[in-house]
Amino acid sequence: MDKLRIIPNLEIKEDFVVKGFQYEGVRKIDNPKIIAEKLYKSGADEIIFIDTVASLYKRNNLFDVIDYASKNIFIPVTVGGGIKNLKDIYKLLRAGADKVCINTHGIKNKQLIKDASREFGSQCIVLFVQSKFIEQEYFCLTDNSRENSGLKVIDWIKEAEQLGVGEILLSSVDRDGSNQGYDRKLIQKACSIVKVPLIPHGGCGSLNDILELIKENKSLNAFSSSSFIYELNYDVKKIKNYLRKKKINIRYE
Amino acid sequence: MSNLVIVDYEVGNISSLTNALLKLKIDHIVTDKIKKIEAANIIILPGVGSFDKAMSMIKKKNILRSLEKCKNQNKKIIGICVGMQILATLGYENKITKGLNFIEGNVKKINKSKNYRLPIMNWYEVKSNKKDDLKINNKIFYFLHSYSFNCKNKADLFYYCNSHNTKIPAVINKGNVYGIQFHPEKSGKNGLSLLQKIITGS
Numbered sequence: 064m065d066k067l068r069i070i071p072n073l074e075i076k077e078d079f080v081v082k083g084f085q086y087e088g089v090r091k092i093d094n095p096k097i098i099a100e101k102l103y104k105s106g107a108d109e110i111i112f113i114d115t116v117a118s119l120y121k122r123n124n125l126f127d128v129i130d131y132a133s134k135n136i137f138i139p140v141t142v143g144g145g146i147k148n149l150k151d152i153y154k155l156l157r158a159g160a161d162k163v164c165i166n167t168h169g170i171k172n173k174q175l176i177k178d179a180s181r182e183f184g185s186q187c188i189v190l191f192v193q194s195k196f197i198e199q200e201y202f203c204l205t206d207n208s209r210e211n212s213g214l215k216v217i218d219w220i221k222e223a224e225q226l227g228v229g230e231i232l233l234s235s236v237d238r239d240g241s242n243q244g245y246d247r248k249l250i251q252k253a254c255s256i257v258k259v260p261l262i263p264h265g266g267c268g269s270l271n272d273i274l275e276l277i278k279e280n281k282s283l284n285a286f287s288s289s290s291f292i293y294e295l296n297y298d299v300k301k302i303k304n305y306l307r308k309k310k311i312n313i314r315y316e
Numbered sequence: 317m318s319n320l321v322i323v324d325y326e327v328g329n330i331s332s333l334t335n336a337l338l339k340l341k342i343d344h345i346v347t348d349k350i351k352k353i354e355a356a357n358i359i360i361l362p363g364v365g366s367f368d369k370a371m372s373m374i375k376k377k378n379i380l381r382s383l384e385k386c387k388n389q390n391k392k393i394i395g396i397c398v399g400m401q402i403l404a405t406l407g408y409e410n411k412i413t414k415g416l417n418f419i420e421g422n423v424k425k426i427n428k429s430k431n432y433r434l435p436i437m438n439w440y441e442v443k444s445n446k447k448d449d450l451k452i453n454n455k456i457f458y459f460l461h462s463y464s465f466n467c468k469n470k471a472d473l474f475y476y477c478n479s480h481n482t483k484i485p486a487v488i489n490k491g492n493v494y495g496i497q498f499h500p501e502k503s504g505k506n507g508l509s510l511l512q513k514i515i516t517g518s
Contacts, residue, residue: 064431065438065479103504108439134335139437139458139502159331161460161502181410184366184398186435186460187329229435229462260433282431284438314439314456316506 066312067277068108068285069299071292072232072264073098074115075125075144081115082290084240086193086208089115092293096131101297103136108314110140111164111232111287113191115207117145126158133159141232143191147172152179156187164189164232167205170212170219173226180227185259190228192216194249195236201249208236216249220257230260232287238266240290245276254280267291270305277311319357320344320515323383323399325364325373333362333396336501340512353382356391358515363397363499367407367423367463370398371415380416387418393493394514400488400495401465409463418493420468432480435462440477440498442486450475450487450513455506457486457498465495 073080075095083089092098099110110132117123123145132140142155143164152163169176169190180188193204194216201216220231233253235246243266250263264287267273272291277283295301306313322333324346337344344360345352353359361383364370374380387393395403404415407423415423426434436459444453452475459477465485467473474494475487488495494514500507512518 066440068438133329133331134338137332137336137339137502137504137507139460139499156329157331159329159335161329161332161499182365182369186437186462230437258428258433259435260437282433284433316456316504 064281064312065284066314067283067306069106069302069313070109070111070262070285070287071102071107071297071299072111072113072287072289074113074289075128076115077124082240082293085236086115086239095128098297099128099132099136102292102299103138105297105299106303106314107138107299109138110136112140112142113164114144120145123151123155129155129158129160141189143189148175149178149182152183156183162187162189162230164191166191166193169223170203170205170214173222176223176226176228180229185227185229188228189230189232190220190223191232191234192219193234193236194246196246196249201252204236217252217256220253224258228259230262231257232262232264235265241266242268242290244268244272247276247279250276250280254282260284262287264288270302273302273306274309274311319355320360321353321356321358322346322360322362323353323379324348325362325370325377329364330362332499333360333501336508336511340508342512342515348377348379350379350382353379354385356386358392358394359383359386361393361395361399361402363399365398367398367401367409367415368411368413370402371407371413374402383416387416387493390492393418395493395495396501397461397497397499400497401463403488403493403495404465405468407463419472419488419490419495421466421472423463423465425462426464426480426484427482429481435460436479436484438479439503440479440484440486442475442477442498444475445473446471450510452506452510457500457503457507457510459484459486459498461497465497
């Protein structure tokens with residue numbers, strides 16, 4: 064089996080990494096550069112940076128962070144927030160991002176996903192899905208979870224794969240910041256149909272949450288977390304030590 | 317004047333590579349100029365975009381002949397990811413495209429298999445196929461691709477990794493031409509050491 068990638072997901076507002084509950088009521092955590100460097104040194108396998116207010120302000124504000132990361136952090140970096148056209152993607156990749164993740168403007172303009180995958184290669188286009196459970200269905204939210212697109216999560220994942228995305232970051236808005244564990248029903252549902260790598264996110268509150276998730280979904284080769292990793296004081300090695308003891312295949316050096 | 321050039325095909329992320337070289341204090345320039353490429357001793361073809369796109373950019377910028385000249389002068393050529401793949405005779409990504417043919421072989425999509433996803437986006441241990449000259453046997457590197465290089469001559473396969481129930485070529489080599497499928501610039505300390513080793517020989 065493949066190794067399991069541990070991917071911290073840093074939500075950024077202006078100059079700070081922030082964390083909220085269900086993407087609302089955010090509190091400041093710390094400087095993104097300091098956190099990213101600690102994560103790199105403690106063994107994170109990749110890092111995701113998301114500008115949570117980019118859609119609102121109509122621009123991605125992370126160039127300074129990306130520049131720092133690409134000079135100091137030699138693992139893959141994914142950047143998201145407010146990406147609306149090929150030029151935005153080009154600029155982020157040129158600045159040092161390895162992949163970009165797209166939510167709002169991919170739903171509003173599906174051609175963007177298709178054109179981006181073709182132009183830059185599927186491997187650097189990540190679909191960011193913010194899922195919310197409403198009336199017995201999972202729906203995709205946009206604009207940092209402020210709007211309901213009306214698209215069902217499973218339908219959108221299938222369609223986006225056809226359009227060419229190379230990976231899916233699936234975040235549960237219901238569980239975000241709750242520490243109640245991953246939304247296992249949502250993830251199982253997605254795992255049963257997805258063909259590209261899937262990164263579950265939202266709700267991780269303990270080491271056991273991670274283990275259960277992996278045992279239930281054999282095809283998973285990655286997971287993401289933010290608040291749980293902050294609680295561990297950015298020490299990814301604590302997670303790795305635990306998973307290694309449980310005989311999970313991870314990168315360990 | 318630097319004697320290492322990174323060939324710029326104008327797509328994707330080159331700054332990760334240039335920053336890795338900065339960290340290693342290795343002088344380099346990023347260029348698409350024929351004169352500068354031909355004056356270099358070491359040429360890096362970075363890992364960006366797709367096979368067909370990379371080749372069409374090389375043709376559009378009229379640098380195909382310069383690369384062939386460098387190869388014939390036995391200069392060190394290092395291809396990374398797509399830069400490695402275009403060293404092949406033929407590529408099958410999007411459409412069938414002729415490659416540089418510096419190392420004989422073709423580049424085809426990896427077969428799907430149970431519990432494995434494409435693209436490959438993960439860390440793998442590489443295994444030596446002959447002598448461990450680069451000192452990376454069993455070290456872990458980051459791979460990001462859906463297509464893989466099938467060498468025509470088995471002797472050209474230097475290192476491989478195991479995934480998708482098959483051997484995926486990780487490093488290929490023929491004479492002074494090297495191809496690296498994974499991203500050394502994204503593989504932490506192991507990747508930086510390998511870049512140092514392959515560029516400077518120490």
